[in-house]
Amino acid sequence: MRRPGAVHRVTAPQRRVDIRWDNGKVKPISLDTLFDRINSALPQTQCMRCGYADCAAYAQAIVLNKATINQCPPGGAEGIKRLSGITGLPVQPLNPLNGLEGPRAVAVIDEAWCIGCTLCIKACPVDAIVGSNKMMHTVIEPVCTGCELCLPACPVDCISLENVTGTLTGWNAWSVPQAHAALSRYEVHSYRSSQDKRKDAKMLEKTVQTPLDPASEPPVQAQPDADEAERKRVVIRAALERSRAQRSPKA
Secondary structure: OOOOOEEEEEEEOOEEEEEOOOOOEEEEEEEEHHHHHHOOOOOOOOOOOOOOOHHHHHHHHHHHOOOOOOOOOOOOOHHHHHHHHHHHHOOOOHHHHHOOOOEEEEEEEOOOOOOOOHHHHHHHHOOOOOOOOOOEEEEOOOOOOOOOOOOHHOOOOOEEEEEEEOOEEEHHHHHHHHHHHHHHHHHHHHHHHHHHHHHHHHHHHHHHHOOOOOOOOOOOOOOOHHHHHHHHHHHHHHHHHHHHHHOOOOO
16 A cells, blocks of 8 residues: 555656655555556546546546546546556545536436437447437436436437436445446447548548549539538428427427
């Protein structure tokens, strides 16, 4: 167990962390090892409330002394204690700028208002939402981390949060097996997303490099992509107007 008052210094070029105790002794630790320990102590909700793209990015920032250990609301006070024990940094209150510690919640979709836009599906970092275009979506509650990233993505505000842990908060409302499962789903989600982006990039590159033969190519319609995008905007705008009209109290 680390002694209070320990100084945590990171020396990035040498790829090591020096933990200096009060008696002057220095214990070098591999940066990679420290990263793994910090990352494994995070709840892996991938909520971005820490200010970083995911839990791994936040862990790396802590290793490099670019972030403090009190920026994770899902981990709460217990999470800060765990990070303190790993890094030797002093325990401090959760930074309110990153949010407040609270009960774990799961997303719930009001299927009566869902327009099937698939935006929440794309926003979910653990693939806890299923559905297809223009079809109702639903949340797989056991795997939802409560990250809340689907809320701003929904154009009709049909997603709400439901408390599933009562008064339990932080790590008392979450478990290590749940964190491991969430990380595994996030890794699969990230891999598939990167593959999709790579595939799209290759298709675009192939399209750009393919020479056009005016004699064999059919007549090109004027601005097909712009017309399709405008059509989609009209459909979504109409769905929004219907949703608001139905939700507005009648006089």
